[in-house]
Amino acid sequence: MEIDYIALGKRVKQIRKEKKISQEWLAKQIKVSVPHMSNIENGKTKFSLQVLIDLADALMVTPDVLLLEQVSVKGKARGMVLEEIDRQLSDCTEAQMSMLEEMVRNTKKLLKQYDKRINEMKKD
Secondary structure, three states, rough: OOOOOOHHHHHHHHHHHHOOOOOHHHHOOOOOOOHHHHHOOOOOOOOOOOHHHHHHHHHOOOHHHHHHHOOOOOHHHHHHHHHHHHHHHHHOHHHHHHHHHHHHHHHHHHHHHHHHHHHHHOOO
């Protein structure tokens, strides 16, 4: 599978603008020139995995959010959920993040228990 650098660049630009980050600031954070950053956003250049990781870190998203268009339908749904979670968590304190982490773990346990019960009911 070939990476669609045009779609990836559009995604970087969209997220950058949503977060009200200047192209100059982002270029400085990932240690590239402003013209190179522009070429990334316009899909005119290929870039390394390290640049992808640096972009994700600077934009405070996971790399899969940037690669959203590159993944399967299941992966796309996951990416959309992760992106929304990231938006919602962006202004949380450390204490809030700890509480949310525990809530997610407990919710997942409950979901597994629910799935197990449903499967048992289907067998009966």
